[in-house]
Amino acid sequence: MKQSPSYTLYHPKWFRKRVSTWWWAEQWRSFKFILRELSSVAVIYFVALLLWLLWSLGRGPDWYQEFQAWMKEPLVMAFNLIAFLFVLYHSITWFNLAPKAMPIRLGGKRLPEWMVAAPNYAAWIVISAVIAWLILGGN
Amino acid sequence: MSKRSNEPFLWSLFSAGGMIAALMVPVLLFLFCLAIPLGWVEAPSYSSLLKLAQHPLARLALFAICSLSLFHGAHRFRFTLYDGLQIKHLNELIAIFCYGGAVFGTALAGYILWDI
Numbered sequence: 370m371k372q373s374p375s376y377t378l379y380h381p382k383w384f385r386k387r388v389s390t391w392w393w394a395e396q397w398r399s400f401k402f403i404l405r406e407l408s409s410v411a412v413i414y415f416v417a418l419l420l421w422l423l424w425s426l427g428r429g430p431d432w433y434q435e436f437q438a439w440m441k442e443p444l445v446m447a448f449n450l451i452a453f454l455f456v457l458y459h460s461i462t463w464f465n466l467a468p469k470a471m472p473i474r475l476g477g478k479r480l481p482e483w484m485v486a487a488p489n490y491a492a493w494i495v496i497s498a499v500i501a502w503l504i505l506g507g508n
Numbered sequence: 509m510s511k512r513s514n515e516p517f518l519w520s521l522f523s524a525g526g527m528i529a530a531l532m533v534p535v536l537l538f539l540f541c542l543a544i545p546l547g548w549v550e551a552p553s554y555s556s557l558l559k560l561a562q563h564p565l566a567r568l569a570l571f572a573i574c575s576l577s578l579f580h581g582a583h584r585f586r587f588t589l590y591d592g593l594q595i596k597h598l599n600e601l602i603a604i605f606c607y608g609g610a611v612f613g614t615a616l617a618g619y620i621l622w623d624i
Contacts, residue, residue, distance in 0.1 A: 372515055393560040393592055403592050410528050415537050415576050416581070418615060418621055419537040423570065424542060427624040430554040435528055449541035456533050486549035489530075497535035503560060504552055 377466050404455075411455035418449075464489035518583055518607070525580025532573055558624075567621045575610075575616035582606035 393399040425432035439445055468485035552560075562568055584611045586606040589595050595602065 387546060388594065390594060403588070406584055406588040406592065408559055409588065411582040412533060412577050413581040413585070415533050416617075418541065418575050419536065419570070419618055420613075423561060423617075423620050423624060426554070426558050427620065433554045433557070437545065437551060440541055446541070446545060449537065453534065453537050456529070456537055459526075460530040463526050465624060479545050495529055500532060500535050501539060503566075504557070505549055 405458065408455040408462075411452040412459065414452050415456065417437035460493065464493065518579075521576065521579040522583035523580075525576035525578070525583075527575055529577040529580055533577065536573075561621075561624055567624070571617055571621050575614040578610040578613040578617075579607070582610040 389395075393403040422433075422436055425501075440449070443460040464486050465482075467489055468480075468482040473480045473485055539549070543549045561570070583606070586602055589602050590599065
């Protein structure tokens, strides 16, 4: 990630104001931004859990039992609940971003934001239902 | 002469992963970490879950979910450290750590799904 700025000889040093490490805690907007960015930790954590589950499935029924027992630990569950809230926050912010990232115009008019975001939510519901059916319907 | 940046490539992985994570992670997390352990729904039996996971399409989908979500998370976490904590002088080290982790996780997912 080499940045390649074009240097100017004898350029005067820029004056930059020092920004506090906690700049994002000063305003609700920036705090929400950091919460959204931190959802990445929840996503990574979930992938680790998923890989653990798949690995357990590959080892045998006892391992699968043990995975399920772990998921029932109150502390793990509390942690998972927080992770779930973060993941939900990621989904909602992500879907709402679509109309801002690519506004759609029809007849010179900009389509309302909810109309661009709506297909995302529709896809979310359908995919979630299909996954739940695949996992729970196999009994 | 400016060097070609690989930022666009990393960004495409980030956005693909963001979409796949947004669509699929909440339901999986909800089922396996809340609904099933709390007994709201019946836990799928070992054999049915194994059969599902062994299906080639399921393996492919799971591999995509794991890998792309990791690249998404890595990219976002990198900029959380970069902007949030302003650790700009360690930019390269952080990038190697984040994307390296995603590459490692992808390889691990490939191995686990191949072996299942």
